[in-house]
Amino acid sequence: METTTLSGPTPDDAARWHQGALYLAEQRLLPERAEYLRLETAGEVAEAIRAMVVRGAPAIGVAAAYGVVLAGRDAYATAGSSWKAAIESDLARLAASRPTAVNLFWAIRRMRDCIADLGTGDPYADLLTAARALHEADRAANRRLGDLGAELIEGPTDLITHCNAGAIATGGYGTALGVIRSAFAAGKVRRVFADETRPWMQGARLTAWELMHDGIPVVLQADSAAASLMAGGTVGWVIVGSDRIAANGDVANKIGTYPLAIAAKYHGVKVMVAAPTSTIDLETASGQDIPIEERDPAELLGCGDQQLAPAGCLARNPVFDVTPAALVDAIVTERGVVMQPNAEKIRALMADGVA
Numbered sequence: 001m002e003t004t005t006l007s008g009p010t011p012d013d014a015a016r017w018h019q020g021a022l023y024l025a026e027q028r029l030l031p032e033r034a035e036y037l038r039l040e041t042a043g044e045v046a047e048a049i050r051a052m053v054v055r056g057a058p059a060i061g062v063a064a065a066y067g068v069v070l071a072g073r074d075a076y077a078t079a080g081s082s083w084k085a086a087i088e089s090d091l092a093r094l095a096a097s098r099p100t101a102v103n104l105f106w107a108i109r110r111m112r113d114c115i116a117d118l119g120t121g122d123p124y125a126d127l128l129t130a131a132r133a134l135h136e137a138d139r140a141a142n143r144r145l146g147d148l149g150a151e152l153i154e155g156p157t158d159l160i161t162h163c164n165a166g167a168i169a170t171g172g173y174g175t176a177l178g179v180i181r182s183a184f185a186a187g188k189v190r191r192v193f194a195d196e197t198r199p200w201m202q203g204a205r206l207t208a209w210e211l212m213h214d215g216i217p218v219v220l221q222a223d224s225a226a227a228s229l230m231a232g233g234t235v236g237w238v239i240v241g242s243d244r245i246a247a248n249g250d251v252a253n254k255i256g257t258y259p260l261a262i263a264a265k266y267h268g269v270k271v272m273v274a275a276p277t278s279t280i281d282l283e284t285a286s287g288q289d290i291p292i293e294e295r296d297p298a299e300l301l302g303c304g305d306q307q308l309a310p311a312g313c314l315a316r317n318p319v320f321d322v323t324p325a326a327l328v329d330a331i332v333t334e335r336g337v338v339m340q341p342n343a344e345k346i347r348a349l350m351a352d353g354v355a
């Protein structure tokens, strides 16, 4: 993988197909350097997902879809009319890249549906069309859910968001930040308090970058400062994204979301989870069934080049937690809003089976 001089990226064009290759915003370098990484194989895309070059549930799904395009091109080049058998190893590599965001598996399943409809000829053009459609559908879904979520907000009010559920974490516009963008445009946002989001700092590095890019008033805070802010009575909503919503409405999201929701409940602050229906997983019954990714403790023991803990210190680094549905006031999707979510309401939302 190499960085490239393709100009950009801005928050809304984090994934681009250009001259037969996938260009991904190198999110590990932001906000100091805005560069694309050029990827030409499915293996490179899988590694980019694992290493969090690209991160954010919908963005991971979009990247994987383009990874299937690269896999199809390589499979046909090596196996010709037997490409459908040859592609399987790359599909497995993409599926093994990260375990929690269901959008990864949803996107690969959608691309498998496309593969099933193809013959033994070169699949490249058809797979690229399918990946591009999936990408644009996610962007459109986020604009829709952004507007639906903004309608729930009585402003002007302060908002808290955690991690980065922005344009760069999706196919465009963002989920939690999509709601915030639409609410800001409607004059409903006084300030957005962005949790820095230890240890990977998606809030400090990416959410602050996105909101400042859009001229939306953002105030960075330590994750541990959120509860006392809510005690002050100026915060109307906590608005977050999600990596997987179980069939009963339990929500997996970035580590730190669960305590945020507990504090919100205590202080009478409402909690909104903004996610496309590709994040809802009816095959996962409840939050306890969601695989929670544990990443290298080194991400926690240091910060950039600085060693934080003594050499040899043990550490644990779960990077997601589960917020029970009972702590969620609204799940906002492109298909509609579920207030006080439960299994019956989630099933009703998904009943028309488009996702």
Ligand SMILES: CSC[C@H]1O[C@H](OP(=O)(O)O)[C@H](O)[C@@H]1O
Pocket (backbone or CB within 6 Å): 055, 056, 057, 058, 162, 163, 164, 165, 166, 169, 170, 175, 176, 202, 240, 241, 242, 243, 253, 254, 255, 319
């Ligand atoms: C719009 S989904 C973003 C979602 O993904 C983040 O996790 P990660 O940065 O590890 O991919 C976080 O949970 C966000 O809410």
